[in-house]
Amino acid sequence: MNEVVHTSPTIGSNVEEVIWKNIHFLMWDIGGQESLRSAWNTYFTNSEFVILVIDSTDRERLSITKEELYKMLxxxxxxxxxxLIFANKQDLKGAMSSAEISQQLNLTSVKDHIWHIQACCALTGEGLYQGLEWITNHIRR
Known part of the structure; x- marks a missing residue:
């Protein structure tokens, strides 16, 4: 949100309120390490959206991401x-395209959830607002 923040892997969870276009998002960042995944479901109650951020350069872990995504769904x-799936790190050489990630995750088989994949670069902000715009267009009112 117009601010570059140097990050390290999430240990546990972080929560942040984001206000965009007069909409308040309460976002939970829950770590993706294997030891934390069993606790993810404690954050799911009353969730309207899942935002999954994928490292588009990490081909090796995409199968784990797919497995965990389908468990969540x-x-x-x-x-x-x-x-909403953010295909992050699109600025890096060798990054998979959002179409390639969609194919690897078999997203077209997801019929009981509305979904969108958005190419992005968290460092520049490219694609982030488009993802949030998609969310605002699908909020249950």
Whole structure:
């Protein structure tokens, strides 16, 4: 949101309120390390959206990402949640395109959730606002 923040992997969870276009988002950043995944479902209650950020250069972990995504989508608390996938690090050489990631994740098979994949670069902000715009167009009012 117009600010570059140097990050390190999330240990546990972080919460932040983001206000964009008069809409308040309460966003939970829950770490992706294997030891934290079993606790993810404690954050799912009343969630309208899941935002999954993928490192577009990390081909090796994409199969794990796919497995975890489908586990999340099977959770009762997320049965009405829409899914936004940010294909991050598009500025780096060798990054998979959003179409390639979509194919690897078999997103076209996801029929019971509204979903969107958005190419982005968190460092420059490119694509981030388009993803948020997609969310604002799908908020249950």
């Amino acid at each position: 099977a959770c009762e608390d997320l049965k009405k949640a829409a899914v």
